[in-house]
Amino acid sequence: MAFFCLARTGKWTLISRLNSWNSIYMSKVVVQSFGISLDGFAAGPDQDLANPLGTTGPEIMEWFFPTKTFIEQHGGEGGETGVDNDFAAQSMSGKGAWILGRNMFSPIRGPWPDDSWKGWWGDEPPYHVPTFVLTHHARDPIEMKGGTTFHFVTDGIHSALGQAKVAAGDLDVRIGGGPTTVRQYLKARLIDELHLVLRPVILGKGEPLFAGVDLRELGYTVEKWVAGERAIHLFVKKES
Numbered sequence: 001m002a003f004f005c006l007a008r009t010g011k012w013t014l015i016s017r018l019n020s021w022n023s024i025y026m027s028k029v030v031v032q033s034f035g036i037s038l039d040g041f042a043a044g045p046d047q048d049l050a051n052p053l054g055t056t057g058p059e060i061m062e063w064f065f066p067t068k069t070f071i072e073q074h075g076g077e078g079g080e081t082g083v084d085n086d087f088a089a090q091s092m093s094g095k096g097a098w099i100l101g102r103n104m105f106s107p108i109r110g111p112w113p114d115d116s117w118k119g120w121w122g123d124e125p126p127y128h129v130p131t132f133v134l135t136h137h138a139r140d141p142i143e144m145k146g147g148t149t150f151h152f153v154t155d156g157i158h159s160a161l162g163q164a165k166v167a168a169g170d171l172d173v174r175i176g177g178g179p180t181t182v183r184q185y186l187k188a189r190l191i192d193e194l195h196l197v198l199r200p201v202i203l204g205k206g207e208p209l210f211a212g213v214d215l216r217e218l219g220y221t222v223e224k225w226v227a228g229e230r231a232i233h234l235f236v237k238k239e240s
Contacts, residue, residue, distance in 0.1 A: 032091035032195040035060035041206035042179040063230035084228040096168025098131040101181035130167040194236040
């Protein structure tokens with residue numbers, strides 16, 4: 001299968017194939033700490049270099065920015081603890097791989113002009129594990145400080161997930177977004193659990209998370225909800 005290409009030596013023994021295959025069924029595919037507005041938008045309009053979440057997108061993440069987790073990720077000290085921070089911290093632990101859409105990695109559209117763009121996060125991105133970027137345009141992997149390596153996948157969501165599961169082993173694979181990427185995996189019923197963070201804001205326009213998605217028909221149900229300091233945490237699970 002295609003996802004066996006991640007073997008470090010380039011050659012797989014029978015044992016390593018079986019171990020990788022088994023690990024696929026032991027890990028979960030999750031979406032966590034994914035902000036959404038009251039009117040259903042998960043990103044604002046007009047993404048560019050100055051507005052990675054779109055012009056109004058930061059409003060849906062204002063629950064996250066004051067937390068200890070976020071501040072420490074960016075080299076600071078202090079920050080708020082509490083329900084919001086607890087969920088933010090949980091969402092960053094226990095992950096063996098991430099999957100990102102092209103727009104989550106870059107504001108650049110079309111073919112890569114060169115290799116200078118390496119993400120929004122500086123020299124040390126917050127992932128610290130193999131991270132697979134969906135794109136139509138090939139590019140060599142990028143190794144960053146702290147254990148993150150960006151792999152660029154040009155043959156679709158299933159290939160990216162297969163590679164991510166092998167890389168993750170027994171740990172979970174997190175779909176980091178953006179909304180289009182989450183929708184694609186939802187429609188394919190490949191996401192096991194979603195942790196959505198509902199902010200009491202109205203964006204009016206942007207990227208809707210559930211456009212064309214019938215969660216009930218796909219077999220997803222709300223398992224629980226928890227009130228945080230600045231948002232409501234909703235936990236959605238796929239029925240077996």
